[in-house]
Amino acid sequence: MHPLKLPEFDYQVEGNNIFCQVRKKWVVLTPEEWVRQHFINLLVAHLNYPKGLFKLEHSMRYFKNQKRSDISVLDKGGEMFLLVECKAPNVKLDQKVVNQVSAYNKVLDSQYLAITNGMTHFIWKKEELGFKQIKEFPFYQS
Secondary structure (H helix, E strand, O other): OOOOOOOOOOOOEEOOEEEEOOOOEEEEOOHHHHHHHHHHHHHHHHOOOOHHHEEEEEEEEEOOEEEEEEEEEEOOOOOEEEEEEEOOOOOOOOHHHHHHHHHHHHHHOOOEEEEEOOOOEEEEEEEOOEEEEEOOOOOOOO
16 A cells, blocks of 8 residues: 555554454455544554544535545544544545535534545644634644
C-alpha cells in the first residue's frame, strides 16, 4: 500500500483484509481503508482517543439519502466531538470533500471536522460564528 504522512503502526494484513482495532474485525483493505486505519492509529496511539468512543461508517440520513461518515468520535458525554472524512491517497482534498464533511455535520453537529487522504490533512474547530481552520489535532481530554 501507499506510504502515508501519518504515524506508522503495527497493523495486521491477511490477503485483501486489514484488522480494524476499533471494530475488532477484518475489513477489506481498500486505499481509503488504509488511510482510515492509519488515522485511527493517530487518534488512539498518539492523541489518546478511547477506542470505545469511535463510530466507524456511522449511518445517518441526510435529506432522503442514507449516508455514512468515515470516522466519528464522541466526547465522554456522548455528543459528537470529531468527524473525519477519509479519502484514498490519490484523491484530491477539494471543495467537494469539504462540502461532504460539512453536509454530514449538519446532521451530526460535531465540535471538530477533519478531512484526510493520508498525505494531506485539514481540521476545523467549531466557533461561535462557524468553523475555523486550525493546525493541530486536539488531544482527547477525559
